[in-house]
Amino acid sequence: MIEVRGLQKVYKVHEREAGFWSSVRSLFDRKFRDVYAVDDVSFSIAPGEIVGFLGPNGAGKTTTMKVLTGLLHPTAGEVQVGGFVPHKHERAFKRRISLVMGQKSQLIWDVPASETFLVNKVIYEIDDAAYRRQLDELIELLQIAEVMQKPVRQLSLGERMKCELAASLLHKPDLLFLDEPTIGLDVNMQEVVREFIRRYNRLHKATILLTSHYMADVAALCQRVMVINRGKLLYDGEISELIERHAPYKRLKLWFDGGREALELLESTLLSCGDSGLKVIAQTEHHVELEVARQHISTVSARLLQTLAVADLTIEDPSLEDVISQAFAAGVQP
Amino acid sequence: MRQTLRLLREFLRACFVEEVEYRLNFIGHLLTTGLQLALAVFMANIFFFRADSVGGWSFYEVLLLLGVFNAIHGFIEMVLQPNMSRLVQHIRKGTLDYVLLKPVDSQLFVSFRHMVFWKIADIVLGLGLVVFALVQMGAWPTWQAIVSFFVLFSAALCLVYAIWMMLMTLSFWAVKVDNLSYLFMSFFDTARFPVSVYKGFLRLALMYLFPVGLITTLPASALTKGVSVWQLLVAGVLALAFVALTRLLWRLALRSYTSASS
Amino acid sequence: MNRLTLFLNKYARLFQVEWSVMLAYRSESLIWMVGAFVQPLISLAVWLTISGTGSINGYGAREYILYFLGVLLVERLTRSWDVWELDQDIREGTFSAKLLRPFHPIHWSVTQNLVYKSFFALLMVPAWLVLGWLFPVLSPAANLSSVLLFTLAIIGSSAVRFLTGYMFGLLAFWTNRAISIFLIYEMAHLLLSGRIAPLSMYPDGWLEWSLWLPFYATVGFPVELLSGRLSDNPQWIVLGFCSQIVWIAMLGLALRLQWRAGLKKYGAVGG
Incomplete structure (x- = not known):
């Protein structure tokens, strides 16, 4: 459905230095620098897939989205979306896509x-029956019956975002680009929007590319993620694999009956597991939190259970946020 | 006073550094101003094609007046417009609080913090046109005339500032003042010609109600027709009174603002 | 539904929406209208002073008053503000939202123009009819055919000024000074279109020049049609309409080319 080969987008940026005299100098002599917003990125997305697009601010996510919707021309590389070349601005293409940007509005203010x-009904040439059906569904799912009757400038960010989504989906696009769709929404509303996106994807077999600051969005919606930083695609694959690769450990939390004896026992047990890639994150008199390599998790927990009077024990995956930041720190290899 | 001057210099420097970023703006602006001035002169030509004098003013006298008009227009665009539109935004979005927290005079800050530096070309070129017209007329003014011109010109700047400031201060009481600035600029166009062009009630209104007559006609008269000590005095006193009035209004506005938002 | 109905549906809907937007800003619209009255009235004052009690080239006080009232009306009904709209849309990126939809953004601008112009017409035409009835001086010697011709000329003039305005607005793809560039053009238009003086006040030969440029045909021509000055000069009427048609054709073509180049530029630097 989406095919991207060797995509590159370069901007020219004026370099400026601080200070009065250097600004005078820049009147006559200025330096430009090429900024590679997106550099040699290739991927393909199958119909009906929801793909999460992760990366820090300025990583190239929005630029890629704009190229995929035709707003930007690629500097180099090939892009095909739904069989179209986006920047040719064909009407048939525009009828099939929607771009929702959390920061910008298409609503009339x-x-x-x-x-x-x-x-949008007339512009996308939606007939009355289909419009009615789709609108009713959207009104119900997003709970905007009253909100949509107020002038947009009076809406809260969350209310506006819901209307934004509704306006973008009236024509049932099968290619959906969501740039921070849950920004500024409260946790409840995020869940509603998420559920809504999932349902939309199921119902209309829509292909969805999604960026979000909230890992929960991505974790809940996407099987597959792409990680981009400084214009380079660093990872493309299953979320679970990303976690396994860049967080090859789990968190083990242990509560036990205290006392000096127990602490000593704990210490010696941990020492005996010294080669299991084990790290103490936090410790109190009755509680210890450990990072343990995946392959050793069962041996370590078994040994702890044997030696200590354990009150409770939990094993968790690290949060996606941690994985991502660790991945960036380590420099992910695709 | 020294603090005030230092602040003004700092504001000017800041806006200069900011705008050097857009160097094409400078060239573009110079071109625009030059062209606009040329077209204004051309426009005067058209009127004078069918007449030797307009409202008792000769061609070069009108040119001189256009120079004054251009300079004051430049002052408005350089200093007043950018700051006043920001003031309106500040009030609307509640960010005025940050300004009020700064340890400087708040009226000074909101009036002069942001300037469009390149517009200084309008003022320079306008005064240049005044000199050009004087040279063409061949009658070099006496030093008394020059002094009274500068007194009246300064008074005019004060008046324009005061009128704008008062209009903008109105936005504290929830009036859509952005439109007032548009209306002001429309009506200010009347100052392109000597007030003697306008008849009857209109002339009175333009002299005293919306005193564009004082703003361009009077300074221009200082170098052409001559002005009386009496007129000098009235203009000076009026300018000072107007500025004092803005001070009063600003205080009043702040009081209502701080009591409303707390 | 066939294509034409679908197309007209779009226009009708956009018109309704833009009309409510305009109503939300009705006080602004009124202020704009009043503000724009000042400039022609200044010119009128100057000409009345110059002519005094006599007349110049067939223009006495009555003719000047009628002429500049005509300018007032024509100015409001034909002027385009698209440069400001486009400049803002393109700079703030809201243009993208229009570009992503399967309807050319120019249609939004056309409807906006229709909305504002109908609003002004609704206010100004009745106002003039009442004034003309109260003060016979103000009523032009108009008959049905001249009113019809005037309406046509207004439509032509609006089209010419819309196309030029839109082209200057699209300059925002390349520069952030689109508005100042347009203001220079507007200055030339002010001088040469008949807005500050009937073109017969100008030195000989100016009228011909102004006819070749998109100036006389946009203001002086409709005003003179209305005031009945051209009624015994049919060849000028033909020339005026020809000038409008030729300019509409040329500007339309130029706009197409500029649009393509502009999209490329927009796509290169980001929206």
Whole structure:
């Protein structure tokens, strides 16, 4: 559905230095620098897939999205979306896609969102019955019956975002680009939007590319993620594999009946497991938190259970946030 | 006073550094200003093609007046417009609080913090046109005339500043003042010609109600027709009174602002 | 539904929406209208002073008053503000949202123009009818055919000024000074279109020049049609309309080319 080969996008940026005189100098002589917003990125996305797009600010996520929707021309490389070349601006292509940007609005500012819906209805040539059906569904799912009757400028960020989603989905695009769709929403609403996206994907077999600051969005929606940093695609694959590769450990939390004896026992037990890639994160009198390599997790926990009077024991995967930041720190290899 | 001057210099420097970033703006701006001035002169030409004098003013006298107009127009665009539109935003978004927390005079800060540096070309070119017209007329003014011109020109700047400041201060009481600035600029166009062009009630209104007559006609008269000590005095006193009035209004506005938002 | 109905549906809907947007800003619209009255009235004052009690080239006080009232009306009904809109849209990236939809963004601008112009017409035409009835001086010697011609000329002039305005607005793809560049053009237009003086006040030969440029045909021509000055000069009427048609064709073609180049530029630097 989406095919990207060797995509590259270069901007020219004016370099400026601080200070009065250097700014005077820059009047006559200025230096430009090429910035590779996206550099040699290739991937393909199958129909119906939801792919999470991860990376820090300025990593190239939005640039890639804009190239995929045709707003930006690639400097080099080939891009095909749904069989179209996006930057040719073909109408048939535009009818099949939608780009939702959390930071920017397509809603008409001074009138209720319902007016934008009506405009989109005629622009996308949606017939009355289909429009009614789709709108009713959206109103119910997003709970915007009242919100959509208020002028957009009076809406809260969350309310606006819901209307934004509704306006973008009236024409049932099968290619959906979501750039920070849950930004500024409260936890409840994030869950609603997430569920909504999942349902939309199932119902309309839509292909969805999603960026988000909230790992929970990505973890909940996507099987597959792409990690991008400084324009380079660093990882493309299953979330679980990313976690395994860059977080080859689990968190083991242990509560036990205290006392000096127990602490000593703990210490010696840990010493005996010294070669299991084991790290103490936190420790109190009755509680210890450990990082343990995946392959040793069962031996370590078994030994601890044997030697100590354990009150409780949990084993968790590290959070996606931790994995990602660790991955960036280590310099992920695709 | 010294503190005030230091601040003003710092504001000017800051806006210069900011705008050097857009160097094409400088060239573009110079071109725009030059062209606009040329077209204004051309426009005067058209009126004078059918007449030797307009409202009792000869061609070069009108040019001189256009020079004054251009300089004051430049002052508005360089200093007043950018700051005043920001003030409106500050009030609307509640960010005025940050300004009020700064250890400087708040009126000074909101009036002069942001300047569009390149517009200084308008002022320079406008005054250049004044000199050009004087040279063409061949009658070099006496030093008294020059002094009274500068007094009246400064008074005009004070008046324009005061009128703008008062209009913008109105936005504390929830009036959409952005439109007022548009209206002001529209009506300010009347100052392109000597007030003697306008008849009856209109002339009175332009002299005293919306005193564009004082703002361009009077300074221009200082170098052409001559002005009386009496007129000098009235303009000076009026300018000072207007500025004092803005001070009063600003205090009043702040009081209502701080009591409303707490 | 066939293509035309679908297309007209889009226009009708956009018109309704833009009309409510305009109503949300009605006080601004009124202020704009009043503000724009000042400039022609200044010119009127100057000409009245110059002519005094006599007349210049057939223009006395009555003719000047009628002429500049005509300028007032024509100015409001034909002027385009698209440069400001486009400049903001393109700079802030809201243009992207329009570009992503399967309907050319120019149609949004066209409807906006239709909305504002109908609003002004609704206010100004009745106002003039009442004034003309109260003060016979103000009523032009108009008959049905001249009103019809005037309406056509207004439409032509609006088209010319819209196309030029839109082209200057698209310059925002390349520069952040689109508005100042347009203001220079507007200055030339002010001088040469008949907005500050009937073109017969100009030195000989200026009228011909102005006819070749998109100036006289956009203001002086409709105003003179309305005031009845051209009624015994049919060849000027033909020339005026020809000038409008030729300019609409040329500007339309140029706009197409510029649009393509502009999209490329927009795609290169980001939206």
